[in-house]
Amino acid sequence: MAPIDHVVTSGTFNLDGGSFDVDNNVWIVGDEREVFVIDAAHDASAIAAAVGDRRVKAIVCTHAHDDHVNQAPALADRFDAPIMLNPAERVLWDMTWPDRTPDLELEDGQQLSAGGVDLRVLQTPGHSPGSSCLYAPELGVVFTGDTMFNGGPGATGRSYSSFDTIIESIRTTLLTLPGETQVRTGHGDSTKIGDEAPHLEEWIARGH
Structure with a gap:
């Protein structure tokens, strides 16, 4: 079985009084015995079907916008798995789940392992x-959530976001990874670090 499975789920993203239709990438990483679920979005049944009878070691949240965590408690309960989230995301988490607390904290540099796949937490x-990316060096893959997409940085026009901060995270953390590193995003198509790196200055110009 491939170390990375992929499910696309559809629903809404809600913040600052707006509601937007979105398609989310859900990533399932591990082997035939145990996996991580990265970003439990919209459709718990579809995600559970992709997991099958494997053990879920954790539901790992790259960040806590509702479209990335709206099925986290349901899947955590279904698979008896902890929810992992950076503590700086609590302000967003509590908007969706005021009565449910994440189980474990994600910290910069932390090493996670499931099914023979090692993930390093990158604070971005x-x-x-508290957005986090998850880097699997042996696979040559980084899961970027909504920090970096095919074509540019994630959105920063809403509450609790900062354009200058996301650019600094991309420049000092993501673009230091090997150019061949595959970027698995929270929405849309995948890309490579080396394909995005040359465009940093245009993003900065566009953002300002």
Whole structure:
């Protein structure tokens, strides 16, 4: 079985009084025995079907916008798995789940392991205060949530986000990864670090 499975789910993203239709990438990482679920979005049944009878070691949240965490408690309960989130995301988490607390904290540099796949937590604030990316060096893959997409940085026009901060996170953390590193995003198509790096200055010009 491939170390990375992928499910696309559809629903809404809600913040600052707006509601937007979105398609989310849900990533399932591990082997035939145990996995991480990265960003439990919209459709718990579809995600559970992709997991199958494997053990879920954790539901890992790259950030706490509602479209990335709206099925986290349901899947955590279904698979008896902890929810992991950077504590700086609590302000956003509490908007969706005021009566449910994440189980474990994600911290910069932390090493996670499931099914023979090692993930290193990279702290990349900007899109939200505690956004995290997950880097699997042996696979040559980084899961970027909404920090970086095919074509540019994640959105920073809403509450608790900062354009200058996301650019700094991308420049000092993501663009230091090997150029061949595959970027698995929270929405849309994948890309590579080396394909995005040359465009940093245009993003900065566009953002300002």
